[in-house]
Amino acid sequence: MYRPKSTVEQWRIFQAVVDQGGYAQAAEVLNKSQSSLNHAVAKLQQGLGVPLLEVRGRKAYLTPEGEVFLRRSRKLTQDIKELESLADILASGWEPVLRLVVEASLPRQPFYQALADFSKRSRGCRIHLLEAQPAGCKAVVAKQAADMVFASRAFSGVTSLALTTTVYVPVCAPSHPLATLDEVGTHELEAELELVLAEGNEPEAGWEGTTQPWIINHLHDTLSLLRRGVGFAWLPHEVVAPLIEADSLTRLPVASQILRKRFTHLILPRTTPLGPAASLLLTLIRHHYGLPDDNRADA
Known part of the structure; x- marks a missing residue:
């Protein structure tokens, strides 16, 4: 039976780090500790066996592989959002x-x-x-x-x-x-x-x-x-x-x-x-x- 190597939350954190330009900025937006974000992205990269980000100074930059995964992960999180929204719609009688x-x-x-x-x-x-x-x-x-x-x-x-x-x-x-x-x-x-x-x-x-x-x-x-x-x-x-x-x-x-x-x-x-x-x-x-x-x- 297939078991995912990543979670939706890990992808959401990965996207936030990219969008905000670094771990410290993403931690402030997500209201999480910087260490928890570092841990989540590190675990994501370890599970995939592919480097997604590299840190230079205080900024995080996408690797070529990371650019591919970023595009695909945005669709994943959007699909999850729409799926949960559909549940709310159906629960309302739609x-x-x-x-x-x-x-x-x-x-x-x-x-x-x-x-x-x-x-x-x-x-x-x-x-x-x-x-x-x-x-x-x-x-x-x-x-x-x-x-x-x-x-x-x-x-x-x-x-x-x-x-x-x-x-x-x-x-x-x-x-x-x-x-x-x-x-x-x-x-x-x-x-x-x-x-x-x-x-x-x-x-x-x-x-x-x-x-x-x-x-x-x-x-x-x-x-x-x-x-x-x-x-x-x-x-x-x-x-x-x-x-x-x-x-x-x-x-x-x-x-x-x-x-x-x-x-x-x-x-x-x-x-x-x-x-x-x-x-x-x-x-x-x-x-x-x-x-x-x-x-x-x-x-």
Whole structure:
């Protein structure tokens, strides 16, 4: 079994001697006797078998080996400080991890901005971010298997917050036959291959439309197939707008009455109150979605 040849306190003393320029100065700063500091550094060097300091007159100077060990030891003491600080954070109730689930087809730029802000204030809290289809979100909510779920529907019996409304538009490749039409109606769409973001064997209820859907589980796969001229798809305008501008996709000219919309709901599946990390993230989400800055939501 491995036994360390040094202690954190020895490294802390070694750093102080270097930073203060000598044993006498370091002893005054650390409120220790000079002899105890001499003993600690001597024992450290003896245990390592490497000279770290050499004294010239009243000043201590780093050896070449000492310069290497000084850099590495500063990381060690900083890691120890952060580790002990993390213990204080967790003892205060700060969550060590937040589990977040986002429905696949929902745009999420404001959510990403909230996470970017949260990362600067996370205090060691880790994020587990997963993507799921509507049925998967429903299962997560039922099992209370996440701290937050972003879904296109609210669920009874759990807290939810309406964040935004997303317009879904039909798009295809510029080379697709639909792209040549001046106007596209329900009849034309029903006769074409549609790429439907879903899981399982059937489209989501209320979104049926074509007689020959392909069920695609990931947005990336849907976009890749569309750009190759395969079918058409209803996708969030925010997602496809840059591709339309770049002429990678074409928005089909449909009548306004057949446009599709989805709401983005933030679901809090757990019955227990939010912890401080989740509360902070919720505040940031509200801010970036342009909602009032409070933590109340609808049950």
